[in-house]
Amino acid sequence: MKLKSEIKPAEPNPDETRQMLLEAAGEVFAEAGFRNATVREICRRAGANIAAVNYHFGDKERLYSEVLRYSHGKTLEKYPPLLGLAENAPPEKKLRAFVLSLLLRIFDTGPTSWHGRLMAREMIEPSAALDSLVEERIRPMAAQLSKIVAEILNRPVTDECVRLCAFSVVSQCTFYKHCNPVVMRLFPKQSEMDAAAIEQIADHITKFSLAALKSFIEKKR
Amino acid sequence: MKLKSEIKPAEPNPDETRQMLLEAAGEVFAEAGFRNATVREICRRAGANIAAVNYHFGDKERLYSEVLRYSHGKTLEKYPPLLGLAENAPPEKKLRAFVLSLLLRIFDTGPTSWHGRLMAREMIEPSAALDSLVEERIRPMAAQLSKIVAEILNRPVTDECVRLCAFSVVSQCTFYKHCNPVVMRLFPKQSEMDAAAIEQIADHITKFSLAALKSFIEKKR
DNA sequence: TGACGTGTCAAACAAATGTTTGAATCTTGT
DNA sequence: ACAAGATTCAAACATTTGTTTGACACGTCA
Numbered sequence: 254m255k256l257k258s259e260i261k262p263a264e265p266n267p268d269e270t271r272q273m274l275l276e277a278a279g280e281v282f283a284e285a286g287f288r289n290a291t292v293r294e295i296c297r298r299a300g301a302n303i304a305a306v307n308y309h310f311g312d313k314e315r316l317y318s319e320v321l322r323y324s325h326g327k328t329l330e331k332y333p334p335l336l337g338l339a340e341n342a343p344p345e346k347k348l349r350a351f352v353l354s355l356l357l358r359i360f361d362t363g364p365t366s367w368h369g370r371l372m373a374r375e376m377i378e379p380s381a382a383l384d385s386l387v388e389e390r391i392r393p394m395a396a397q398l399s400k401i402v403a404e405i406l407n408r409p410v411t412d413e414c415v416r417l418c419a420f421s422v423v424s425q426c427t428f429y430k431h432c433n434p435v436v437m438r439l440f441p442k443q444s445e446m447d448a449a450a451i452e453q454i455a456d457h458i459t460k461f462s463l464a465a466l467k468s469f470i471e472k473k474r
Numbered sequence: 475m476k477l478k479s480e481i482k483p484a485e486p487n488p489d490e491t492r493q494m495l496l497e498a499a500g501e502v503f504a505e506a507g508f509r510n511a512t513v514r515e516i517c518r519r520a521g522a523n524i525a526a527v528n529y530h531f532g533d534k535e536r537l538y539s540e541v542l543r544y545s546h547g548k549t550l551e552k553y554p555p556l557l558g559l560a561e562n563a564p565p566e567k568k569l570r571a572f573v574l575s576l577l578l579r580i581f582d583t584g585p586t587s588w589h590g591r592l593m594a595r596e597m598i599e600p601s602a603a604l605d606s607l608v609e610e611r612i613r614p615m616a617a618q619l620s621k622i623v624a625e626i627l628n629r630p631v632t633d634e635c636v637r638l639c640a641f642s643v644v645s646q647c648t649f650y651k652h653c654n655p656v657v658m659r660l661f662p663k664q665s666e667m668d669a670a671a672i673e674q675i676a677d678h679i680t681k682f683s684l685a686a687l688k689s690f691i692e693k694k695r
Numbered sequence: 696t697g698a699c700g701t702g703t704c705a706a707a708c709a710a711a712t713g714t715t716t717g718a719a720t721c722t723t724g725t
Numbered sequence: 726a727c728a729a730g731a732t733t734c735a736a737a738c739a740t741t742t743g744t745t746t747g748a749c750a751c752g753t754c755a
Binding site: 303 | 712713714715716
């Protein structure tokens with residue numbers, strides 16, 4: 254990583270605190286939700302003073318907005334929607350890539366693992382920041398998936414059936430996250446979400462969905 | 475100077491207040507979540523005094539437990555898992571009944587509509603009350619669905635494939651609830667969840683799932 | 696009737712928490 | 726080196742909120 258020409262590790266770097274706050278806030282917001290999260294805990298983890306949040310972000314709510322945008326950008330950068338697959342690849346392969354990338358994004362265990370939980374919380378308690386996120390980030394991805402599904406179904410992307418089928422695909426991915434507490438209690442053994450498990454689930458979802466999609470194919474007339 | 479001696483606004487019905495508190499608390503908890511919900515707002519809607527919650531339930535947390543159990547019992551009573559379908563009905567019909575009943579329970583718009591949101595919140599922030607709920611209520615329903623799927627697949631209920639397929643079915647139902655904020659923003663027009671829309675979605679999910687399940691059928695050997 | 700238990704009420708209490716403040720410290724440009 | 730701005734700090738402030746309190750009203754029963 255490259256920084257400014259001067260290197261002052263021990264000294265308080267102006268952007269250092271801001272960055273630490275973003276990361277710490279992401280963790281805390283993901284763990285506790287917006288309201289439950291306390292500015293004091295965020296600052297404690299960031300090694301910053303209590304007044305730091307208000308100084309750098311104005312207030313708690315604007316900090317949250319920045320965190321949401323920051324985190325989503327970071328995971329999308331780590332796991333692009335088609336994982337670098339060529340645009341002219343067969344739609345079946347693109348579907349699998351889409352499913353796998355979505356799962357990887359949701360279950361990312363890296364230092365940015367809070368993105369998944371953050372989004373899950375937005376689903377239940379949407380904040381003002383969700384509107385722009387949907388328009389700028391999610392709608393393009395939805396269009397991408399619709400195009401893949403439409404291609405498989407041999408139907409126009411505006412077809413109602415395409416929309417419903419795209420939902421059916423996405424739903425299977427989000428399920429393991431959104432219903433994790435129940436899944437974990439029902440099957441404690443199989444609930445470890447390591448790389449192998451994610452691959453297995455991606456395989457199942459792709460197989461399941463492709464089989465279903467075949468029955469919806471519009472024969473050319 | 476006694477102001478109250480002349481007026482008698484509320485008759486002292488012992489269980490009346492308690493019941494009103496349960497209903498009001500369900501609403502408020504569903505809207506705001508456990509932490510965000512305030513005892514003051516609950517009591518205001520119930521037409522009760524601020525001290526009523528502590529008097530009748532001890533504290534806010536025990537009130538929440540009672541609400542969760544109460545609401546789940548009420549919706550399950552309203553929409554039984556198979557909607558009164560005969561046990562010996564063909565598994566395809568039972569699958570559709572299961573899907574429809576789950577959707578109806580999730581999207582119930584009656585006076586108990588908050589149950590769906592309540593459960594959605596439990597998925598993200600499980601409370602202590604979830605453990606017993608899963609064991610007593612959800613596990614039997616999961617077993618019921620597994621049996622139906624196993625029957626269709628001609629596989630043993632313990633088969634890994636049965637579990638994954640059952641998840642695929644349930645996930646499509648819960649999706650419209652758990653991802654409602656995004657769905658609503660993506661397609662504002664089609665997001666009205668009236669009876670007709672629910673029927674349509676149930677049809678799609680059943681068709682989609684049955685087509686997929688067929689490809690997983692274990693040929694007898 | 697009159698004491699007792701139940702339920703309700705307004706007010707107060709105590710703790711948590713977002714935000715502000717004013718001084719102290721550090722960085723930067725000249 | 727010095728001054729001005731940027732940043733950090735500890736303390737205090739103001740508000741929200743769960744809980745408690747003590748008085749009051751009402752029905753019950755000896």
